[in-house]
Amino acid sequence: MTAVAHLIARLEAARAGWLRLPRQTLARHLVLAVGFGLAFYVLSVYISPYRDSQLATAAYYFTALVGLTVLTGLNGQLSIGHGALMAIGAYATVLLIGRAHFALVPTLVAVTVITATAGGVLGAGAARLRGPYLAGATLALAVGLPALADGYPGTFGGDNGLTVAPPTPPASLGLSFPLTRWEAWIAGVGALVAFVVVANLLRGRAGRVFRAVRDHEVSAQLVGIPVARTQVLAFTLSAACAGLAGGLYVVVNQLAAPGAFQLSLSLSLLTGVVLGGLGTLGGAVWGALALVFLPAWATNLSHAISLPTNVSSNLPLALYGIALAGGMLLAPRGIQGALGRAGQWLGVRLRKSTSNEEGSDEQDHK
Amino acid sequence: MLPRGEDVARGALRVSGLSVHFGGLVALSEVSLDISAGEVLGVIGPNGAGKTTLFNVICGFVAPREGDVLWRGHSLRRTPTHRRASLGIARTLQGVGLFPALSVLENVMAGADHRRRSGLLSGLLGLPRADRDESELRAIASTMLERLDLAEVAQRLPDSLPYALQKRVALARALVCEPQLLMLDEPAAGLDSGDIARLRELISELKGSMAVMLVEHRIDVVTELCDRVAVLDFGRLIASGPPEAIKSDPKVLEAYLGAEQPYA
Ligand SMILES: Nc1ncnc2c1ncn2[C@@H]1O[C@H](COP(=O)(O)OP(=O)(O)OP(=O)(O)O)[C@@H](O)[C@H]1O
Ligand SMILES: [Mg+2]
Numbered sequence: 001m002t003a004v005a006h007l008i009a010r011l012e013a014a015r016a017g018w019l020r021l022p023r024q025t026l027a028r029h030l031v032l033a034v035g036f037g038l039a040f041y042v043l044s045v046y047i048s049p050y051r052d053s054q055l056a057t058a059a060y061y062f063t064a065l066v067g068l069t070v071l072t073g074l075n076g077q078l079s080i081g082h083g084a085l086m087a088i089g090a091y092a093t094v095l096l097i098g099r100a101h102f103a104l105v106p107t108l109v110a111v112t113v114i115t116a117t118a119g120g121v122l123g124a125g126a127a128r129l130r131g132p133y134l135a136g137a138t139l140a141l142a143v144g145l146p147a148l149a150d151g152y153p154g155t156f157g158g159d160n161g162l163t164v165a166p167p168t169p170p171a172s173l174g175l176s177f178p179l180t181r182w183e184a185w186i187a188g189v190g191a192l193v194a195f196v197v198v199a200n201l202l203r204g205r206a207g208r209v210f211r212a213v214r215d216h217e218v219s220a221q222l223v224g225i226p227v228a229r230t231q232v233l234a235f236t237l238s239a240a241c242a243g244l245a246g247g248l249y250v251v252v253n254q255l256a257a258p259g260a261f262q263l264s265l266s267l268s269l270l271t272g273v274v275l276g277g278l279g280t281l282g283g284a285v286w287g288a289l290a291l292v293f294l295p296a297w298a299t300n301l302s303h304a305i306s307l308p309t310n311v312s313s314n315l316p317l318a319l320y321g322i323a324l325a326g327g328m329l330l331a332p333r334g335i336q337g338a339l340g341r342a343g344q345w346l347g348v349r350l351r352k353s354t355s356n357e358e359g360s361d362e363q364d365h366k
Numbered sequence: 367m368l369p370r371g372e373d374v375a376r377g378a379l380r381v382s383g384l385s386v387h388f389g390g391l392v393a394l395s396e397v398s399l400d401i402s403a404g405e406v407l408g409v410i411g412p413n414g415a416g417k418t419t420l421f422n423v424i425c426g427f428v429a430p431r432e433g434d435v436l437w438r439g440h441s442l443r444r445t446p447t448h449r450r451a452s453l454g455i456a457r458t459l460q461g462v463g464l465f466p467a468l469s470v471l472e473n474v475m476a477g478a479d480h481r482r483r484s485g486l487l488s489g490l491l492g493l494p495r496a497d498r499d500e501s502e503l504r505a506i507a508s509t510m511l512e513r514l515d516l517a518e519v520a521q522r523l524p525d526s527l528p529y530a531l532q533k534r535v536a537l538a539r540a541l542v543c544e545p546q547l548l549m550l551d552e553p554a555a556g557l558d559s560g561d562i563a564r565l566r567e568l569i570s571e572l573k574g575s576m577a578v579m580l581v582e583h584r585i586d587v588v589t590e591l592c593d594r595v596a597v598l599d600f601g602r603l604i605a606s607g608p609p610e611a612i613k614s615d616p617k618v619l620e621a622y623l624g625a626e627q628p629y630a
Contacts (some may be wrong), residue, residue: 025492202490204500205475205482208468212476215465222459223539224451224480233486273620 016164029199033192040188049178054292056180056266059187060248061153061192061288065273066281067241070198072270073279075234081138081267084145085122089115089246091149093164097250104167104251106192111247119239123232124275142266146258161257164250169286187248194241199281202238210234227231264317271320275327277334286335294319308335378403378547378577379424383433386419386601392417393602396433405431406578408592410585410611410623417581417600418460421549424579425457426450428622436546440608447565451479456545460552462532464524470535477539481506510542514568528563536570548572549579554587566591585627589613597621 021028040059044052065088071077078332092111096102102110122141126134149156156162169182201207213220213230250256272291277283295316302312331338379401386394390429390542401407409417422428424435426447435442437453445453464473488496511517514534524532533553540548550569554562562584569591572578582588586594589609596606599621605612612618 023497024494025497026494029492030405196492197490200490200496204489204492204496205503206481206486206489208472208476209479211467212465216463216469218427219459219463219465219539220476221427221447222451222457222463224448225476226446226448237490279524 006266011222025203026196029196029203032199033196034172036195037188037192040192041185044181044184044188049180052178052180052184056184056248056252058288058292059184059191059271059290060245060252060274062191063248064242064245064269065291066191066194067238067245067285068126068273069268069279069281069284070210070241071234071238072203072273073283074202075231077231077234078135079126079149079235079238080135080263080266080270081122081141081217082238082269083146083244083261083263083267084138084141085115085242086246086249087242087258087261087267088118089262090158090250091162091246092243093247094164094256095155095249098162098164108244108247112244115243115246116236116240119242120232120236122239123235125237127228127231127296128338134281138266139263149258157257161255161259163255166254167251176209180239183252186251190244190248190251192209194244195281198237198241200279206233228269233243241333243321267317269318271324275323275334277338280334280336282339283334283336286339290323290335293316294323297305318360353366378438379408380425380436381420381433382436384420384435385432386423386428386430392601394423394430394598397598397603398433398599399596399603399606400459401547401577401579402579403577404574405594406572406580406592407574408595409581410583410586410595410612411598414602417598419601420598421579422552422618424519424547425455429607433475433628437548448480451543454544454546454548456540456547457545457549458533458536458540458551458553460555461620462524462529462536462564464521464532466525466537469521469523470527471504471507471511473524474510474542475503476536477542478503478506478510480543509553509557510538514536514538514541530557533557541572541584545576547577549581551581552583553580554584561578562587585613 019030033246040055046054047055049355061103067085068082069077089111090175092114093107095103095105096110097104122138125136129137148203149161150158166179167186169177169179173182201210209220209225209230210225210326213227217227246256249260253260268291272287273284274287274291278286298316298319299312302315307315327334380398381400382398384394384397385392397416397420409420411417419428422441423430426442426445426518426588430591437455442450442453468476482499484495484499507521508517511520514537516531516538518532519527519531519535522533527535533556537550537553540550545546553569554565557565566587569578569580573591580588580592592609594607595609595612596617597604597612599616604617604621605615607615
């Protein structure tokens with residue numbers, strides 16, 4: 001135990017010293033982003049191209065979940081329509097790159113703005129709706145919007161959707177550089193941008209105001225917070241994240257098709273953000289990982305017990321339901337909350353055991 | 367007609383001919399009253415008399431069917447609630463109404479929110495000006511917490527505090543707006559005598575620096591603190607004047623006779 005206590009003391013000293021983050025908000029989160037970016041880079045280089053594509057998928061899920069963190073976690077508005085907002089981002093990306101021949105970065109910026117605008121309009125309607133009504137309205141969006149693609153096959157490619165060419169890794173990376181790794185890097189950068197912006201928001205007054213509106217609308221108005229405007233703003237920011245996630249989806253999959261943005265996507269996003277831990281960025285990370293790995297496990301499981309296809313194709317969704325219900329019972333504050341509690345528990349245990357060792361002499365005297 | 371300057375000099379708030387109906391229920395009926403800067407006005411009346419409704423109209427939660435609220439001579443008819451806060455009108459709720467997931471400090475910082483200067487974009491970008499704003503808000507809020515002896519509980523969540531402290535935090539959140547009019551809805555309800563003594567002290571400190579409207583069932587508190595008292599009964603203003611005169615007003619005594627709330 002003394003070795004562990006020693007290690008903890010060293011770690012705490014390190015945290016007090018060189019590991020301390022800058023106090024200025026932007027600098028602080030840029031430092032964190034660089035750290036996470038490095039970890040992401042190292043990971044992406046050491047894993048197989050297949051794992052790289054999973055990493056890329058986790059990155060765009062994370063981006064979408066960050067949006068739900070703002071909306072549902074911070075502002076208390078429930079959206080079952082974020083899959084549809086991702087669809088807007090994805091289709092806009094394909095159209096801008098494929099038809100208007102935009103470069104990738106301007107495309108992603110434009111797509112974020114476009115989806116944010118759509119989200120703002122939606123949010124303006126949503127600000128008048130409460131709880132189940134808002135959920136219903138966003139549900140209608142999740143169901144209705146993908147159907148729009150069928151209605152205008154000339155523009156949106158109907159059921160088959162639209163495709164774009166994959167991004168090309170720069171020649172300097174070598175000819176054998178895996179495409180999936182390059183895609184993961186792009187998606188990773190997008191996710192980090194979303195992280196920095198939302199981390200700034202969480203730390204500053206906007207985060208406080210969002211939570212105040214979520215907690216008590218009447219008191220929020222009394223202290224001078226424009227409640228409806230705040231709710232629209234949360235929707236706009238959240239939609240911006242979803243739109244960027246849709247753009248990153250296209251970078252990874254080279255496709256925007258109705259089948260990818262069904263209601264099940266919206267539901268799994270919601271599952272991810274709740275399962276990971278509502279309202280924290282750490283929770284969005286766990287949620288994204290869950291969204292990547294749960295379906296893969298479900299597929300393996302259904303192969304293992306050789307289920308008929310119509311059952312096995314629905315298994316991931318069923319698994320989400322089970323994971324969500326089980327998670328809510330076992331860890332109501334999600335994976336992030338459970339980890340935080342476990343960390344606290346461990347810390348208390350360790351501190352207790354070390355202080356017992358140190359204090360054992362004194363106790364002997366008593 | 368009197369020049370508007372008269373209104374401004376006379377005081378902060380003028381309520382004229384207010385009527386509020388909820389379906390068939392008349393919650394307020396042609397209520398008119400004035401309150402001048404620095405004055406403490408008691409608003410009393412039996413349960414359901416319309417006291418909270420009067421506050422709701424003044425802060426903008428309830429639109430009156432008739433009548434108007436003038437704040438320093440300007441009608442508030444078109445001013446939404448959240449704008450009234452920045453005009454200097456603050457209020458506490460009859461319960462507590464804190465933000466449960468925000469710490470005590472954050473609750474009070476939220477109260478000072480409209481005093482910030484930087485915009486949303488600098489917040490999203492985490493720019494230094496947003497940080498400066500935050501530390502200013504934090505300083506303002508901390509000062510207020512110290513003033514109300516709440517500094518030790520700054521990092522606690524409201525629900526973990528005793529009721530009396532929660533109410534004091536709600537008061538801190540209202541005061542940090544630096545209001546010109548403070549509406550207190552039963553601030554002493556649920557407090558023990560020690561807490562009430564503190565509250566009295568605090569309100570008498572506020573006297574003169576802002577107008578205070580005080581809804582309170584405890585007549586001793588009202589008599590001690592208020593310059594004037596307005597009495598509501600079934601939505602009507604049945605009497606108003608200095609506390610001593612009100613106490614012996616036959617109409618007031620009659621209104622309270624048989625009411626479950628003992629008027630003494
Ligand atoms: N939003 C509302 N809808 C319908 N009726 C209401 C509403 N608000 C208040 N009332 C009714 O209006 C009347 C006045 O209520 P109000 O809350 O103003 O009384 P009060 O004087 O504050 O009473 P108390 O001492 O119990 O707090 C009551 O009969 C109440 O039931
Ligand atoms: Mg009341």
